[in-house]
Amino acid sequence: MIFVNITTTDLERSKAFYTALGCEINPMFTDENAACVVWDENTFFMVLTHEHFKQFTDKQIVDPHTSAQMSVAFTRDSREHVDSTVEAGLANGGSEAGTAKDYGFMYQRSLNDPDGNIIEFTYMEPQAAEQGPEAYVDEHGAGPDPVPGS
Incomplete structure (x- = not known):
């Protein structure tokens, strides 16, 4: 857990x-x-x-609207599921954190929750998840926005 x-x-x-x-x-x-x-x-x-x-730390609590401390990423079942999750967040007080990223084998969108915490939603093509992104790219091409360094 x-x-x-x-x-x-x-x-x-x-x-x-x-x-x-x-x-x-x-x-x-x-x-x-x-x-x-x-x-x-x-x-x-x-x-x-x-x-x-504050009971759990002596450190200063940062404002996630102005300071990035972490981001948490969750997988979704499809690109449409990524979009529908982000759209639900936008309709309920969230804001988009950057633009959508489409690497061909992987699709990502990020949200700031109403407090500024970053939550990312990702869909990865099953072949890329099982065999690595290179196998998917070799067979299907890099996609519209290739990953830097690949």
Whole structure:
């Protein structure tokens, strides 16, 4: 299992945003300080208010709108699934983080959640996932926006 801890300035807004992306909220680990966002049976976001998060670190909490600390990437089942997930996020307070990237064998779009945390959604062609991107590119070509260095 993986638990990713992110901060929020508005817990209710964050819960609404992540449920719009198709996640569930686990009420057993959710209160006025934190929400447990369930992506799947092994992947969870603990969305924590700044005050609650301060209990776990002596470091300064950065503003994700102005500082990038990390990004989390999730695979989707298709390019259309990437697009529909991002569109749901945009309709619920998110903003697009850059432009879509189409490498032929892989398609990516990124969102800033309402607090500025970066979430990326990716679809990779099964052949590329199984045999590596070079095998896919050798058979199908590099695509419209080739990966640097390939």
